[in-house]
Amino acid sequence: MSVEKQRTIKKAISYQGIALHTGFRARLTFRPADANSGIIFRRIDLPGKPTVKACGTNVTEVMRGTTIEDGDCVINTVEHVLAALVSQGVDNVIVDMDRPEPPIADGSSMPFIRLIEEAGTDEQDAEREYFIVDKPYFLEMEHAIINVVPDEKFRISCTVKYDQSQLDTQYLSLEVTRESFKTELSEARTFCGYHELEYLMKAGLARGGSLDNANVLHGNTILSKDGLRYPDEIVRHKMLDIVGDFCLLGKPMKGHIIAVKPGHPSNVTMVQKMLKEVNK
16 A cells, blocks of 8 residues: 655745635735645734644634634634645645735635646655544534544535525535545535625625625525536535635544534534544
8 A cells, every 4th residue: 555645835826816804905825835844824914924833723713714823823714725725635835825814716715726736736755644533523513513423535424504495405425535626616605695794794704705706695596696606506615614624633634524504613613622632
């Protein structure tokens, strides 16, 4: 059996665009990183260029996105970037940021996958380590239920239901590989309910949101600029978010995530629970 090696990107490459919640124009740059360093975000706009590692213990906020923080380095809405990196086998990378939130792009992970593909990846002289799920984990939190059980592969089975119409009750089960993530999940865009828009605006969120980067659930209709990319795009985006949030284990996972009505709070709480168990 061949030993899997860690990978980083071959060259620095950048992407610029509007951030979802802050509305700032932000620039993100992927840079190669040493083996065993993990995914490191760096705020190049702040004195000393502080950094934060993508890890569940560094999560400080989960409202409408996942925020990680270490000292002065705060990065909001990391999940779409993390999902692209971990799904495409990038273990070590420095993510330079000139704002506290990455560009939302089109609301999916596909633009970041294209960035990784354009840069290319290099094999490193270190063995890839996995987070092996060797026992069941269970979490019930508000409306969400998450089970994580042992599996030789990485799988997600997810159910969503928002009680607005028949369109928003969706289920999908998938083995998540580099290729299946790209073809089946990566283009699924973020979304919200029409009734949530006033709340989001009053909370100072979604300042960069539009139908260019999000779907809106409104009664029996899903509003989107160019039509749905998948008939069940809602559940697929929730699975994309799960991939990104579970990247915060610090290693790619082997196990089966069974999620009912998940969100960032339940995803991150489960990640933190799993990290706590293995670090006892």
